[in-house]
Amino acid sequence: MTTTRFAPSPTGYIHIGNLRTALMNYLIARKSGGTFILRIDDTDPERSKQEYVDAIKQDLEWLGLHWDKVERQSDRLDRYHAAADQLRDMGRFYECFETPTELDLKRKKQLNMGKPPVYDRAALALSDADKDALRAERGNGHWRFKLDQERINWTDGVLGDISIDAASVSDPVLIRADGQFLYTLASVVDDVDMGVTNVVRGSDHVTNTATQIQMIQALGGTVPTFAHHSLLTGPQGESLSKRLGTLALRDLRASGVEPAALLSLMARLGSSQPVEIRSTLEEIADGFEISQFGSAPTKFDADDLYPLTHKYLQGLELAAVSDEVAALGVPSELAEQFWSVTRENITTRKDLVAWWDMLSNGADPVIDQEDRDFVAQAMALLPDAPFNAETWQSWTTAVKDATGRKGKGLFMPLRKALTGQAHGPDMSALMPLIQVVKARG
């Protein structure tokens, strides 16, 4: 049985990069009828905030990425203590007392000598008496996992065969001097306890994976299948790390992006498959294959979300938006007509507000100097509202007869006078929706 998890740290709002991870894990679970866990990685009590936990849940719900189970690392500290004890008993866990400054100095020295900045394991040489003395002087130490210095191999779902020499990696710190468990251990304990079978996460976690594989093995767990998707860059290949804050899902939502647009793009971007709008998660899951994603950085352009949003909205029936249309104040007998005219002419749902404002309060007319008399003459021939489906045809025929104008010279000034725009919906379809004509003066 497939079990996946999305494991955000509630230290901020989730962004487009997190969505990619969440979605891939969600789709893998859904496709195989498995379980998708939302795991809140809140081992850092200072930075983790309940408001972000709530926000993460809201964002996932908005997208329709429903989880089968929620877990919180802060509820599981006993399990991490037990695992730490187990590793200690096995001689795989050791206490270190170097200060951050000392560690930094060691790293600089190694780099100066052209060596990789790997922790030198000096703490392994400390006697019990040394440790007591250090503890008395500096307080509790931090704890590192002792890696077996051999090659760590796995077949990655995206990157293929990976082999990392454990000797080139520092023994990871799993407990800080203040007693806080670090994610590296907590994640391993959770993945083992929760029977996680597939882990998809960003390629910034590749080294973590190497060390975590050894930890899982030490704890007697089954190593899940790992896949590391590439990281997103901006449209020109620039790093997104600083901009991700502005690509929070709630900001995209506020700007009118539809969940279907986000999901359709992120489930295919960076893969060998084309991006097309798909309306449901079932359609998105269909054909999703993690192995079809490439390892090269994936270019992401938020502007791509708008044509997809437009496409999605165009395909919706009134029933899907009727509450919003009613909330705008569109009378129910005009709702069908309003939606069928506007849905072709909006980028996001937010544009509906301006449409109804224009129709109900009247558009600011645009009248070119040379058309002034013509428009005035035409307005005198326009019957009173309400208009109907025949109004445009009968009115323009009457205006044509009275003025002798025809074709574009006839229609364009009238369109601009009634809508304030040179482009837009078919005027015959629009007329029945126009409540007020400002151009009448």
Ligand code: GLU
């Ligand atoms: N909390 C970790 C992160 O957000 C989770 C990584 C993982 O998926 O294991 O980076």
